[in-house]
Amino acid sequence: MNSTMHSGTEFFGHPKALVICFLTEMWERFSYYGMRALLIFYLTQHFLFSDEIAAGIFGSYISLVYITPVIGGIIADRYLGPSKAVVLGALLLVAGHFGMALEGTKAIEQMGATGTEVIRDPFYLQVFYFSLGLIIVGVGFLKGNISTLVGSLYTREDPRRDGAYTLFYMGINLGSFLGAIICGFLLQYKGFSWGFGAAGIGMLAGLIVFIKGRHLFGSAGLPSEPALLKQPTAIGISKEWSIYLLSIGGVIVCWQLMQSPAVVGGLLGTTLVLAVALVIFYSFTKCAPIDRDRMLVCLFLMSYQVIFWSLFEQTASSLSLMTDRNIDRVIFGFEVPAAAFQSVNAFFIITLAPLFNILWLSLAKRGWEPSTPTKFALSIIQLGLGFLVLVYGASVATDPTQVAIIWIVLLYLLHTTGELCISPVGLSMTSRLSVPRVVGMMMGCWFLASAAGNYVSGTIAAMTGSATVGGEVVDPAAALQTYLDVYQSAGLYSIAAGLLALAIVPIIKHYMHDA
Numbered sequence: 001m002n003s004t005m006h007s008g009t010e011f012f013g014h015p016k017a018l019v020i021c022f023l024t025e026m027w028e029r030f031s032y033y034g035m036r037a038l039l040i041f042y043l044t045q046h047f048l049f050s051d052e053i054a055a056g057i058f059g060s061y062i063s064l065v066y067i068t069p070v071i072g073g074i075i076a077d078r079y080l081g082p083s084k085a086v087v088l089g090a091l092l093l094v095a096g097h098f099g100m101a102l103e104g105t106k107a108i109e110q111m112g113a114t115g116t117e118v119i120r121d122p123f124y125l126q127v128f129y130f131s132l133g134l135i136i137v138g139v140g141f142l143k144g145n146i147s148t149l150v151g152s153l154y155t156r157e158d159p160r161r162d163g164a165y166t167l168f169y170m171g172i173n174l175g176s177f178l179g180a181i182i183c184g185f186l187l188q189y190k191g192f193s194w195g196f197g198a199a200g201i202g203m204l205a206g207l208i209v210f211i212k213g214r215h216l217f218g219s220a221g222l223p224s225e226p227a228l229l230k231q232p233t234a235i236g237i238s239k240e241w242s243i244y245l246l247s248i249g250g251v252i253v254c255w256q257l258m259q260s261p262a263v264v265g266g267l268l269g270t271t272l273v274l275a276v277a278l279v280i281f282y283s284f285t286k287c288a289p290i291d292r293d294r295m296l297v298c299l300f301l302m303s304y305q306v307i308f309w310s311l312f313e314q315t316a317s318s319l320s321l322m323t324d325r326n327i328d329r330v331i332f333g334f335e336v337p338a339a340a341f342q343s344v345n346a347f348f349i350i351t352l353a354p355l356f357n358i359l360w361l362s363l364a365k366r367g368w369e370p371s372t373p374t375k376f377a378l379s380i381i382q383l384g385l386g387f388l389v390l391v392y393g394a395s396v397a398t399d400p401t402q403v404a405i406i407w408i409v410l411l412y413l414l415h416t417t418g419e420l421c422i423s424p425v426g427l428s429m430t431s432r433l434s435v436p437r438v439v440g441m442m443m444g445c446w447f448l449a450s451a452a453g454n455y456v457s458g459t460i461a462a463m464t465g466s467a468t469v470g471g472e473v474v475d476p477a478a479a480l481q482t483y484l485d486v487y488q489s490a491g492l493y494s495i496a497a498g499l500l501a502l503a504i505v506p507i508i509k510h511y512m513h514d515a
């Protein structure tokens with residue numbers, strides 16, 4: 001789609017339709033991160049799951065949401081077109097978030113024949129899992145396709161393209177920032193239903209914005225072959241309605257998968273093996289030598305993401321519980337809710353992303369801009385340093401159960417600078433190193449690596465678990481020590497992996513052939 005087809009340059013010199021992408025994705029991320037900020041507490045304090053089980057459910061959820069965009073993208077490319085896919089995704093998301101707001105009664109612990117038993121209302125537990133299923137499929141239809149719509153507003157050569165994605169990334173984090181703060185405070189002062197309900201209202205706002213502005217995308221948002229959608233299928237309804245029906249089938253599958261985290265691990269593992277095999281096969285059989293090398297380098301560098309997100313995503317699971325239990329959150333007599341800490345990363349992204357853009361540009365002018373593999377290595381080192389800073393902070397604390405707030409803020413600062421060296425850089429790398437014919441498949445692999453990292457994050461979070469009663473830890477000092485042991489290892493392994501990655505930069509650069 002040529003940018004000249006869209007009238008007006010009314011948003012920082014960009015087509016007006018970018019505002020629609022910005023706002024829709026901002027509200028979607030508001031609901032995603034707002035709800036996610038409460039999720040670990042909902043699992044441990046409302047349903048009274050143990051830390052380990054909660055971490056497993058949480059890890060499965062945050063990995064499935066990054067597997068489904070691959071499928072949502074394929075369906076939009078071949079049938080629905082991005083615009084219908086985004087509306088479908090948004091409708092599922094609104095339903096999912098409002099479903100989460102149906103709280104039911106809190107689980108109770110009682111002594112049974114085999115020790116303490118937890119009694120949960122089975123109906124509301126299923127409402128909860130079903131709502132997660134709706135959200136997972138909703139994100140699958142919305143996230144990738146709204147990102148594709150941003151690109152469709154520009155020609156390949158349009159110099160505004162990168163700037164558009166930077167603005168879009170700010171929209172993501174603005175939503176994330178507001179979501180975590182607003183839903184976090186609502187949880188603290190009103191309860192879960194209010195927090196989850198606010199996420200639903202946010203997503204509803206996103207849906208309305210998109211429906212009102214979808215005409216601005218012109219043909220970019222439409223299905224590539226509209227006639228195909230009207231064709232009848234074997235069950236007597238059109239292809240379009242069959243897709244809607246299938247998406248409900250997808251929700252049912254995800255609803256069940258959420259109740260068996262081990263199956264999600266297997267599914268993810270199988271998908272990963274198949275995807276890697278496919279990329280290697282394609283590179284060796286269909287690519288010229290230079291393209292082949294670049295594709296394989298791209299695939300290799302994606303694996304860094306698994307390490308990155310597996311530790312970074314402790315934010316909403318173990319770090320969140322640790323913040324609740326072991327961070328002194330009182331500032332000037334006011335207690336900051338633990339869930340609200342999840343907005344710190346987004347705040348730093350919004351404030352630091354422009355500075356990083358300036359930094360890379362000024363380094364580039366002098367010929368000093370670090371290469372993509374160097375930035376990735378630095379990202380993993382910063383991630384490790386973040387954990388070590390927190391461990392250091394705990395070692396100088398006077399109270400054996402409470403760590404000062406500054407150390408967790410410094411951890412998030414280092415994790416954010418790390419994120420800025422890998423996440424946006426990786427998106428651009430994927431589009432640059434991939435053969436254009438398969439850039440969609442490679443982007444899918446990028447998200448898949450993110451999904452794998454998210455899944456592993458659940459396993460690591462489970463290692464930090466401590467004994468609880470009624471959602472509260474029994475021994476806060478011992479709990480803190482468990483967190484610190486895991487975080488210290490995470491920090492050291494991460495730095496070691498980053499140093500190794502730095503050492504092999506020259507080899508990787510050689511195979512990138514100056515791309």
Ligand code: GLN
Binds near residue numbers: 029172309423450
């Ligand atoms: N924080 C970014 C987003 O929500 C990237 C997340 C990821 O790739 N895992 O879009």
